[in-house]
Amino acid sequence: MESVDSELFDAADVERSASEFAVDPAALTERLADHQAAVEELPGVENIVYEWRKQYEDPLIERTAEVYYLRVPATVWDEFGDALGVGDAMLGAVVDVHRRTVSTASAVSPTPPDGVAYVALDRTL
Numbered sequence: 001m002e003s004v005d006s007e008l009f010d011a012a013d014v015e016r017s018a019s020e021f022a023v024d025p026a027a028l029t030e031r032l033a034d035h036q037a038a039v040e041e042l043p044g045v046e047n048i049v050y051e052w053r054k055q056y057e058d059p060l061i062e063r064t065a066e067v068y069y070l071r072v073p074a075t076v077w078d079e080f081g082d083a084l085g086v087g088d089a090m091l092g093a094v095v096d097v098h099r100r101t102v103s104t105a106s107a108v109s110p111t112p113p114d115g116v117a118y119v120a121l122d123r124t125l
Helices: 011-020 025-041 045-055 075-084 088-105
Strands: 060-063 067-073 116-122
Touching (some): 011 025, 011 088, 025 088, 025 116, 067 075, 067 088, 075 088, 075 116, 088 116
Antiparallel strands (some): 060 067, 067 116
16 A cells, blocks of 8 residues: 555644554554545545535535545544445554644634544545
8 A cells, every 4th residue: 555645644643543542553544545545446535525514414615736634524434434344443553643633724613523533635636
């Protein structure tokens, strides 16, 4: 699997999340890359964002040339977790890195509202 774009996920955020959820930082980096690759492969970043914009109320927080920053129902991560085939701790760490990334890059609360999760998707893959 390709490595995660260093501009998308800050190494310090990966380390903090790995420590908080007691997972290996290298494995977490791999799962972050797996997630980005899976979204790109099916259905594609642009397509999933388009679908989410139709399906959910105002999911787009911010968009740059490189990244979409989104808020979606937390259940979206259940589906991603199933697709990644990871346990609760690793999924929690992946979700936490995305939370840190979105809240740092935009003017949203570091803690999403109940039932909501943040997702950062690389547009350059």
